[in-house]
Amino acid sequence: MTKKIATAGNDGDKIRSDCFVSLELKESGGLHIEVQSKVKTLFGDDILAVCKKALAFFGIENAEFFIDDKGALPWVIMARIEAAIKQLIESEKEFLPEMIEENTTSSQKSQFRFSRLYLPGNTPSMMLNAGIHKPNGLILDLEDSVAPAKKPEARFLVRNALRALNMYGAERMVRINQGDMGIAELAYIIPQNVNLILVPKCESAGYIKQLDIEIEKIKSAHKITMPTWYMPIIESALGVEKAFEIATASKNVVALAIGLEDFTADLGTRRTKEATESFYARTRLVNACKAAGIQPIDSVFSDVGDMDGLKENVKVSKSLGFEGMGCIHPRQIPVIHESFAPEADEIDKAKKIVHAFMEASEKGLGVVSLGSKMIDPPVVKRAETTIHLALRLGLLDENWREEFNA
Amino acid sequence: MEKSDNLIKNAAGRMVPKTINGVEQVPYMGVGKFIPTGKKHAPSIKSYANYPADGNKQVESLKDALIKAGLKDGMTISTHHHFRNGDLLANLIFDIAHELGVKNLRWFPSASFPCHEHLIPYLEDGTISHIEGSMNGALGKFCSYGKMSRTAILRSHGGRYQAVQDGDVQIDIAVIGAACADSFGNANGLYGQSASGLLGFALADSEYAEKVIVVTDNMVPFPCVPWQIQGNHVDFTVKMDKVGLSEKIVSGTTEITKSPDRLLLAEMTAKFCEVTGIIRDGFSFQSGAGGTSLAVGEYFKQIMKAKGIKARFARGGSNKYLVQMLEEGLVEYILDGQTFDLEGVRSMAENPGHVWTSPFTSYNYHGKGNFASLVDVAILGATEIDINFNANVVTHSDGLLLHGIGGWQNCLFSKTVIIPVPLFRDRIPIIIDEVTTLCGPGELIDVIVTERGIAINPLRKDLIEAAKGSGLPIKTIQELKAEADRICGVPQKQKFGEEVVAAIKWVDGTVIDSVRRVLE
Numbered sequence: 070m071t072k073k074i075a076t077a078g079n080d081g082d083k084i085r086s087d088c089f090v091s092l093e094l095k096e097s098g099g100l101h102i103e104v105q106s107k108v109k110t111l112f113g114d115d116i117l118a119v120c121k122k123a124l125a126f127f128g129i130e131n132a133e134f135f136i137d138d139k140g141a142l143p144w145v146i147m148a149r150i151e152a153a154i155k156q157l158i159e160s161e162k163e164f165l166p167e168m169i170e171e172n173t174t175s176s177q178k179s180q181f182r183f184s185r186l187y188l189p190g191n192t193p194s195m196m197l198n199a200g201i202h203k204p205n206g207l208i209l210d211l212e213d214s215v216a217p218a219k220k221p222e223a224r225f226l227v228r229n230a231l232r233a234l235n236m237y238g239a240e241r242m243v244r245i246n247q248g249d250m251g252i253a254e255l256a257y258i259i260p261q262n263v264n265l266i267l268v269p270k271c272e273s274a275g276y277i278k279q280l281d282i283e284i285e286k287i288k289s290a291h292k293i294t295m296p297t298w299y300m301p302i303i304e305s306a307l308g309v310e311k312a313f314e315i316a317t318a319s320k321n322v323v324a325l326a327i328g329l330e331d332f333t334a335d336l337g338t339r340r341t342k343e344a345t346e347s348f349y350a351r352t353r354l355v356n357a358c359k360a361a362g363i364q365p366i367d368s369v370f371s372d373v374g375d376m377d378g379l380k381e382n383v384k385v386s387k388s389l390g391f392e393g394m395g396c397i398h399p400r401q402i403p404v405i406h407e408s409f410a411p412e413a414d415e416i417d418k419a420k421k422i423v424h425a426f427m428e429a430s431e432k433g434l435g436v437v438s439l440g441s442k443m444i445d446p447p448v449v450k451r452a453e454t455t456i457h458l459a460l461r462l463g464l465l466d467e468n469w470r471e472e473f474n475a
Numbered sequence: 476m477e478k479s480d481n482l483i484k485n486a487a488g489r490m491v492p493k494t495i496n497g498v499e500q501v502p503y504m505g506v507g508k509f510i511p512t513g514k515k516h517a518p519s520i521k522s523y524a525n526y527p528a529d530g531n532k533q534v535e536s537l538k539d540a541l542i543k544a545g546l547k548d549g550m551t552i553s554t555h556h557h558f559r560n561g562d563l564l565a566n567l568i569f570d571i572a573h574e575l576g577v578k579n580l581r582w583f584p585s586a587s588f589p590c591h592e593h594l595i596p597y598l599e600d601g602t603i604s605h606i607e608g609s610m611n612g613a614l615g616k617f618c619s620y621g622k623m624s625r626t627a628i629l630r631s632h633g634g635r636y637q638a639v640q641d642g643d644v645q646i647d648i649a650v651i652g653a654a655c656a657d658s659f660g661n662a663n664g665l666y667g668q669s670a671s672g673l674l675g676f677a678l679a680d681s682e683y684a685e686k687v688i689v690v691t692d693n694m695v696p697f698p699c700v701p702w703q704i705q706g707n708h709v710d711f712t713v714k715m716d717k718v719g720l721s722e723k724i725v726s727g728t729t730e731i732t733k734s735p736d737r738l739l740l741a742e743m744t745a746k747f748c749e750v751t752g753i754i755r756d757g758f759s760f761q762s763g764a765g766g767t768s769l770a771v772g773e774y775f776k777q778i779m780k781a782k783g784i785k786a787r788f789a790r791g792g793s794n795k796y797l798v799q800m801l802e803e804g805l806v807e808y809i810l811d812g813q814t815f816d817l818e819g820v821r822s823m824a825e826n827p828g829h830v831w832t833s834p835f836t837s838y839n840y841h842g843k844g845n846f847a848s849l850v851d852v853a854i855l856g857a858t859e860i861d862i863n864f865n866a867n868v869v870t871h872s873d874g875l876l877l878h879g880i881g882g883w884q885n886c887l888f889s890k891t892v893i894i895p896v897p898l899f900r901d902r903i904p905i906i907i908d909e910v911t912t913l914c915g916p917g918e919l920i921d922v923i924v925t926e927r928g929i930a931i932n933p934l935r936k937d938l939i940e941a942a943k944g945s946g947l948p949i950k951t952i953q954e955l956k957a958e959a960d961r962i963c964g965v966p967q968k969q970k971f972g973e974e975v976v977a978a979i980k981w982v983d984g985t986v987i988d989s990v991r992r993v994l995e
Contacts, residue, residue, distance in 0.1 A: 086901050108902045110873040111966035140901025143964060197962075198736045198897075201926045235962070399735035 075156035077222045078149040079191075080137055086194040088138040088146055092153045095131040100124060106138035119143055123150040126164050144233035145193045145226065152222035166233040168261070175295040176240045176264040178323050181205050181461070182300075182364055182393040183409040184402045185242060189214035191223035196230055200237030202399035207239040211254055212246050212269050220246070224257045231261035240264045242300070248276075252283050259287040262295060265323070270331065271301035272308045274318035281319050298323040300366065304331035309350045316361035324364035326395065327354050330371075342378070344385075355390040369395035376404055383408035410462050411455045419455035420465075422448060424473045482975075482989070487865075489913050491986040495978050496605070496625045498643075503987040506916060511984070515841065516642030518683055526710075530659040530697060533712045537564075537690060538571045540711040541648065544686035546572060549579045549604075550647035553680045556586035557652065557664055557671040557813070561723030564652045564690060566593045573602045583644055584608040585635060585676040586879045590723070598623055607644060608635070609869075609879020610977075618976050619875045621992035627876075627977035629869055631884035632676065632812075633838025633845070634980050639679040640841050641984055649684035651677040651704055652718045656691035660709025661702035664814075665824045667693030669719040672793070672814025672823050674703045675833030681708040692718045703831060729794040729816045731773055732766030736926055740895040741767050743947065744854060744924045745774030751941040753852050753891055754778055761790035761853040761886055762797075764815040767895055771854050772796050779805050790837070790850055790886075793819035793829065801828055810846060812837060812882060838885035840983045845888065853889035857896055859910045862952050864917030864932050866894065867910040869979060872903055874911055874971050874993040884982050887919035891938070895924040904959035904966065906930075906952060911969065913988040914979055923952060930955050970994060 080089035144166035185206035244267035245251035358365035459465035485502035605625035653662035791811035795818035928950035972992030
């Protein structure tokens, strides 16, 4: 190996909760560690200890090591040091932070995915409090939000986040890169209990099948039994045409999302507020998902300051059949949750219909009627879905029928 | 002269000096425990026969006024922070003192700002001996590293008034910058290019200082009304081209934070006030002008609108959001302590419901009551809070003095005090075992709102009861601390020098804590 100096992490005046490290391997002279930190009075000793431990872990005995810390948490520091070391030394060993208990839970195929918040995979400051905003899912993004040169070090950060970052009950998601790079990233995340993988710019069922194979290999090597779900993102005209194939490529596909920025670029048109240019794609995607029995998920709404616009957008999205939406700002989360949840009059109506249906079947009647109106089976089915949703969201008591019998 | 020595343990268990700069001190004895007797300090008798009959007290320049006021070694010079970071006067006063070769001045500002970094050479060359007032930024660091030749004293706005009344600080010359004045000395902060809203912080100085100078860049013919400062207290008036940089005096517009984490804190704080019934018809509140506090006000507004609730009064720091509430009828009165933006200045000038107040009415320990204790809820900040709900506002956990006390200690007397803070900043936990510097005793602090949970002081059984079943994440403060430690790690014990570089006064003038030298 010829390279002797490596750096990792971020520096600059605006950087917070992160650190920058540089490492130069030497032939002799022992270890020289310099710690600079804005939290030195409180954690200087601890930071020095972590640095020493990391260098020892990889058997480094002669080196100049420098860390400029801006209040990074230990698992961030560990990721940065390992990223620097592995540019200079080939090693299978991983310098892992402790896996917190909260990150050992699995997720269900059909759980709510109303909101999922994107977090740039190389920016720790944005990760720390993300979970407290209670999104259904948190996406640690290795793809578009990470600069190409930073992608290798982001893998260590995302891996450590999956172990040490409390996401407060959100489904733990990672967006991998496209193609072979994405496959290579699996080794960093599958052993860390990731719940769901977002597959960007997906255009073929083949890639999904390849994921199945690669993930199975890693899982059996690490004896992992927890499910790993996929949410392919459809971002091209070809992807839209192949939506159903992709949706049914694996039992692990639980949702398809649409990415409208790339899609409209692929069409050679521009994304508008009215979104007529993507109407076909969106309805096509919803249709494919419903046919495959999975969740259709809408694109992000990019104007983070426009909450009224977001609300309108979610309404349209819901009316087209979508069951969730991406978020790029935490304040979008409550608006999205509220808008996807059934409204009070919707629940009221559904209660009457479902009650009438249940009463009819209890009495052995073949025909359901509400007042003087006959009710068709699909109407009952839709009402049941609403009731089911309301129950799961805690908007309705499970003994809701009692009020009819009182 | 000894800076400070003979440490003694006060009622809060903190080691504080018995004497500071040669003056004997009373250690903190507990809330409401120290009741001094005797007479208030008074300035020497004046007679109008000694002042110009035509009322014109205007002199050539500030230098002229300072010389006529008898500026000499060892005097106490007071200034005020109405012009905030746009203040030009304090720097100019000490430029003049330096030019005249005057030494050993005690600077007694109601607050200092980053613009006063200019004064550091004067602290080094002995023009200024020390500061009694808030210290921010560079001045705070200068003091923290033990470079000031005497011990600094930090007081609250109310404590400053008390110190003047008790004669703890006898002001030789008060220089009062005003947006508008007449040559007799009547002055206000309402009109002109340097409009700051009000001049309340200069009130005690105008009444108690030996000599009073009013400086303005907007001299109007007698009478200047309203006279927030009365000309009858004033010795000299000065007209200058500019007393402050208007763009730095008040921000053109204050803005609510965009940080999702702070918005969440604000939302949780407002929700807490809603479910515990603090927000009810006729209630009163105080909320500052920081990004989070402004957001709390906005969430209050939403709740009040939705429920048809009106507040009787709000204590300012006024700003455009509070003014909107006043104008929409959600708040009947703003009792304003300082004005943070141009909308606040406009409203104070136009609206009889927007009332200017001073530390005398609001905070003063020697008043016969104070407005702060009439307020239902005050939303405040802190740099650190300990498991006994004690809080620090002046130092960071590295020990550096970076903030003044302002009205913070005084506001603790509100019926409910809520402090919304993040559980940790970067890696620095905010909830810890023991605060680095004690500024406010925990018995006066009721609720800590963090993004990871809300802790209610066990003394407030009523609030604990009221918050039950609210769905809010109520936790003990120990649980919050444990969570911070789990995320950040347990911090090592900081090491400070022996030397006391600053003393923190409680609202009654007793010494509640000392600040040790920070090791470089």
